[in-house]
Amino acid sequence: MATAVLSTAQPTPSQGAWQRFCRHRLALAGGVIILVLVLGSVFGPYLLPFDDTYIDIMKRFAPPLSGAHILGTDELGRDVLARLMMGARVSLSIGFVAMVIAMVVGIVVGAFAGFYGGVVGAVLMRLVYAVLCFPTIFLLLALAALTEPGFVTTTVLIAATAWMWVARVVEAQMRSLREREFAVAALAFGSSNLRIMFRELVPNAVAPIMVAATLNVAKAILLESYLSYLGYGIQPPAASLGNMLNNAQIYLTSAPWLAIAPGLVITLAVTSFNFLGDGLRDALDPRMNIP
């Protein structure tokens, strides 16, 4: 039972990080899968003889492996694999761009709140906690209902509902880092507050920020799929992993492959980013073992 109490042999920090990362083979596998997905969605469409929006009414609902179409065709005779690659391109791009926006907003808010503390910090963090009260999907859909759907709005909205988690992580880091000697030294040196915040403190919080960024991509891809599945994200004829599932429910009986492939790719991508983030967390800071 409770036997692992005393086995705390510590490797040195620098070699430990790499070892721990490698030990986390799932994280490594996640990284490889992400690489494959990115390469596949960037170069894949050029290797296929089919266009993702080309409609071929004569070849509707061709099942997978039944001819030239490896993954079959959809209700309009479009090649599923081509749509999958283009869809992954759109979904991954949204995931990355939304992550970058959410990171920038989250880091700035978190940095100001954590560095200044007091009234500024209290007000900013109250705002963060207030936005966190809204269940993400509800907030996302309500905002989407008020705007024109498209790539830009989808990305911005996802970022708008994801920055709070980053802000919370950064705020906590800032609050502890600003008391450290190097921060006090920078202050004594006459550095401006902004310089201390973004040149001294934020770079020292890079480990948790990287972990948050990775998990954020997973979250953003998942949210894009929800939004597009429900019809308020990427609009057809453009493909995204989510909107490919939009019509899949109607054809579930006759053409189940339309539902299987995009869902598998979403799950694969999100799981990979989650495992990568988990592995990074273990590798960069073993103490941060939050489930």
Next chain:
Amino acid sequence: MARYVLNRLAQAVMLLVIVSAIGFAILHLAPGGPLSQFAASAQMTQEDLDRVTRQLGLDRPLPIQYLDWLGRMLKGDWGKSYRDGDAVLSVISSHLGATLELMVTATIIAVLLGFWIGITGALRRYSLFDSLATVGAMIALSIPTFWFGLVTIYVFSVTLGWLPAGNRETVGDGSFLDLLHHLIAPAMVLALVETAMWGRFMRSSMLEVINQDYIRTARAKGMPDWRILTVHALRNALLPMITVAGLQFPALLGGALVAETVFTWPGMGRLFLDSIGYRDYPVVMGILMFSAIMVLIGSLIADMLYAVVDPRIRVG
């Protein structure tokens, strides 16, 4: 204790004010603002619109409008649905039962399964079971809920024909068994993510407890394992689960929305999506505010409860 409760209540009220301000801001971001319902009508001239604006008080300064709106919200006047003119609160409450039914069932499944998986995983750390559970939980957290719903429908409704593919009851039947039959699939789908979350939190909480000194003491004095587990470990490991219940509540609500959509379950989430489709902004905003308030109250209750069962909290 009283001071802690008052302090926590004051915080919740402050959050509620900010939450309502966000809700109000979103309402005014709507195309046409609160007037969009009338602006869309071709029978309204600009003069009519101006008059309605004055009558509804929309020409007043925003802070005044906000206070007015907040006052009406507090009195239970959440506006009227554009669709049928019903009061927003009564529309929401008529759909709440179905959602609660789904959420409670899923939570019961998830808590039982999650606790079992988490405790077993912690006691046999790094065993095959633990590894599989950890990987499984991560995958469960990564699967889009709606897709898992589609797969469930395909397997259990289309292929096997065991479960209905949607709705809360068969029209004309509605017996208890019929309701239960319809509840299985959506509850299972909603419970997947929840189970993974409960399992992960339970595992780490249990791991923390069984590495404590008092557990070692209990072992040292020869107490049987099952007694240590039930009397010393489990009771302490369960405490943080109260906080987890509050933390995962927003995800549970969001998951319910998605499950309801896939299984055409007549709950609040389904109503929310339908209202978005109809551009029924009062209901959309009403549900948005309602869900945020539920989350707020949920976390408040969780914190209070934790303070009751764990005296360390209210002192520190």
